[in-house]
Amino acid sequence: MKITTKSNFTGQWERQFWSLHKMMTKNQNSVHFGFLLLTLSIISCQPNTISFNSFEPELWKADAQSCKGYRNEVIMDMEAEFDQFIGMSETELITYLGSPDKTLLYTRGQKFFSYNINCTKEASAKSQLRVRFSALDYVNEVLILD
Known part of the structure; x- marks a missing residue:
C-alpha cells in the first residue's frame, strides 16, 4: 500500500x-x-548639426556689413537650402547667420530678423534676407527681399 x-x-x-x-x-x-x-x-x-553646401556660416558672419560681397555671392545658392532653416530656434539661427542687422517686431508675438545682402546706403536698393519667427521663436519663413 x-x-x-x-x-x-x-x-x-x-x-x-x-x-x-x-x-x-x-x-x-x-x-x-x-x-x-x-x-x-x-x-x-x-545636438542636431546641420551642414550647408551653399555657404560658410563663418564667412557669412564675417561679412556683417555686407561690403565684402560674400553675402551677395552666395544668396542665390542659399535659396535652395532655405528649408533647412525652417523649424530652427532663434539661438540656432544666430549660430549659423550671426546676429541680425535688424529685428522687427510684429503682431501676436512674431518677429523678423533682417540680414543685409548688399552694401549700399540707399534704402530702396538694399537687398535683405528676412527670417520670420513664430510666436514660439521658431523659424517659419525665409525670404529674399529686393
Missing part, C-alpha cells in the same frame, strides 16, 4: 517561489523600461 501525502511545506515553498518570481519579473520590466528611458534621453540630447 502506497501512501502519498502532500506536505504543507511544499505548498508554502511553491507560493513563495511564484510570488518571488512574479516580483522579479516586475522589477526586470521596470529596470528595462528605466534603461530604455535613459537611453532615449541621452540620444535626444545630442
